[in-house]
Amino acid sequence: NAGVTQTPKFQVLKTGQSMTLQCAQDMNHNSMYWYRQDPGMGLRLIYYSASEGTTDKGEVPNGYNVSRLNKREFSLRLESAAPSQTSVYFCASNDRNNSPLHFGNGTRLTVT
Amino acid sequence: SQQGEEDPQALSIQEGENATMNCSYKTSINNLQWYRQNSGRGLVHLILIRSNEREKHSGRLRVTLDTSKKSSSLLITASRAADTASYFCATDATGANNLFFGTGTRLTVIP
Numbered sequence: 001n002a003g004v005t006q007t008p009k010f011q012v013l014k015t016g017q018s019m020t021l022q023c024a025q026d027m028n029h030n031s032m033y034w035y036r037q038d039p040g041m042g043l044r045l046i047y048y049s050a051s052e053g054t055t056d057k058g059e060v061p062n063g064y065n066v067s068r069l070n071k072r073e074f075s076l077r078l079e080s081a082a083p084s085q086t087s088v089y090f091c092a093s094n095d096r097n098n099s100p101l102h103f104g105n106g107t108r109l110t111v112t
Numbered sequence: 113s114q115q116g117e118e119d120p121q122a123l124s125i126q127e128g129e130n131a132t133m134n135c136s137y138k139t140s141i142n143n144l145q146w147y148r149q150n151s152g153r154g155l156v157h158l159i160l161i162r163s164n165e166r167e168k169h170s171g172r173l174r175v176t177l178d179t180s181k182k183s184s185s186l187l188i189t190a191s192r193a194a195d196t197a198s199y200f201c202a203t204d205a206t207g208a209n210n211l212f213f214g215t216g217t218r219l220t221v222i223p
Contacts, residue, residue: 035213040215042215042216097204098204098210101145101155105153106154
């Protein structure tokens with residue numbers, strides 16, 4: 001049982017490059033989330049999808065886009081990476097609002 | 113921001129001692145959750161306490177919630193080296209669709 005799977009685990013980008021972070025869950029959860037984690041800042045919500053076909057902005061959505069491809073997959077795209085987007089990105093899912101979250105192991109992104 | 117705030121930021125104890133971490137938050141909530149994060153890994157859910165509950169136990173974990181003070185505490189009894197991790201509280205504001213995480217307490221248990 002894989003749970004929440006994120007790819008890639010590590011990525012280095014140059015300023016201005018684009019990339020997509022992939023996330024998939026096999027728990028048939030309705031809701032999926034993207035967080036970023038920075039030292040001293042805790043986790044901050046970027047975007048979430050309460051159900052297939054819907055997405056909503058979180059606390060820090062600027063510079064990101066998301067796609068809920070189907071019930072299993074929720075991707076995060078950086079169109080033009082900036083050094084301020086250097087962070088660890090976590091995908092999470094749950095079966096209903098505010099029930100316990102299941103997290104992936106993160107993508108460590110460095111933008112130079 | 114509805115973000116919770118954990119206290120202390122870092123805590124170092126000897127194996128076998130108890131560890132207490134505190135969380136304060138700003139708005140009315142439906143529930144409060146505690147998570148653990150081992151280095152380089154994702155967060156793992158530990159326990160959820162609802163706003164109408166005052167105390168909850170799970171194994172060596174004891175969580176209390178005081179909604180009048182907007183605070184919660186997590187007690188880990190008889191700590192082990194394997195408890196070394198960062199611990200986060202997360203709150204959902206009434207009417208919100210997502211959780212807000214605190215900045216975490218880094219616990220080190222010395223064997």
